[in-house]
Amino acid sequence: MATLLYTVSKRGVRSMHHIYFRPPWPFVKKGNTGQRKIGPVRIEAHKFPGQNREFELLTPKWKKENDPRLHRYTGVQETGFVDEKTGKYVHVPEMVNELVVPDLTGFKLKPYVSYRTDVTIEARRTAYEAKVREKGSEAMADLHTSEEQRWPPPKMTPETLFELCYGEQVRKAYKKDEYSDEKTVGAKKSDKRKSES
Incomplete structure (x- = not known):
C-alpha cells in the first residue's frame, strides 16, 4: 500500500517529479467538448483575425493567396472601387456615408406627444366646446368646469x-x-x- 503513494521532497529541491510539471490546462474526460475538452480553451473572438488561421478568408495579412478583394478587408463599406484597366483605386464622393437631415433654422421644436393621446384630446376638446355652447361664452364655461376639463389647458x-x-x-x-x-x-x-x- 505504501508503494502506491508518491512522496514529494519538502527540501525545496526541484526534481523530475511530475508534480513540478503541471500542464497549462486541466485534463478532463476524453471526448468532452467546449470548456470541458482536453486542451486549451481558445476563444476565437479574441483571435480574430489572428495568426492561427481560424478564419482563413479573413486573414490576408498572413495568407497572401486569398482573393485580392479581401486583402484590404476592414468590414467598412468602401468609398470607391478599383478600376479594372488601370488597377488603381477610384474614390467616388457619392459613396461616402452622409447624414441627410432637414434644415431646422427658425423652427421651434415642440415636445413629442404620442399619437395615442389624440383620442383623449379630441374627446376633451369636444366636451369643452359643448360646455361653451351651453353656457354661451368661454368665461362662463371656465367658471363651471375644472382645470382638467378646459381646452386648451391653462x-x-x-x-x-x-x-x-x-x-x-x-x-x-x-x-x-x-x-x-x-x-x-x-x-x-x-x-x-x-x-x-
Missing part, C-alpha cells in the same frame, strides 16, 4: 406652480400662526441680544 404660471407645490403647506402654517410678525421680530431681537452679550 398655461403654467409661477403662481400656479407655487400653489401646486407649496400652497397647502403655506396655508396650514399660516393658520397655525407660524408667520406672525411678533414671532419673527422677537426672534430677531433675541438674536441681537445674544450677539451683544
Whole structure:
C-alpha cells in the first residue's frame, strides 16, 4: 500500500517529479467538448483575425493567396472601387456615408406627444366646446368646469406652480400662526441680544 503513494521532497529541491510539471490546462474526460475538452480553451473572438488561421478568408495579412478583394478587408463599406484597366483605386464622393437631415433654422421644436393621446384630446376638446355652447361664452364655461376639463389647458404660471407645490403647506402654517410678525421680530431681537452679550 505504501508503494502506491508518491512522496514529494519538502527540501525545496526541484526534481523530475511530475508534480513540478503541471500542464497549462486541466485534463478532463476524453471526448468532452467546449470548456470541458482536453486542451486549451481558445476563444476565437479574441483571435480574430489572428495568426492561427481560424478564419482563413479573413486573414490576408498572413495568407497572401486569398482573393485580392479581401486583402484590404476592414468590414467598412468602401468609398470607391478599383478600376479594372488601370488597377488603381477610384474614390467616388457619392459613396461616402452622409447624414441627410432637414434644415431646422427658425423652427421651434415642440415636445413629442404620442399619437395615442389624440383620442383623449379630441374627446376633451369636444366636451369643452359643448360646455361653451351651453353656457354661451368661454368665461362662463371656465367658471363651471375644472382645470382638467378646459381646452386648451391653462398655461403654467409661477403662481400656479407655487400653489401646486407649496400652497397647502403655506396655508396650514399660516393658520397655525407660524408667520406672525411678533414671532419673527422677537426672534430677531433675541438674536441681537445674544450677539451683544
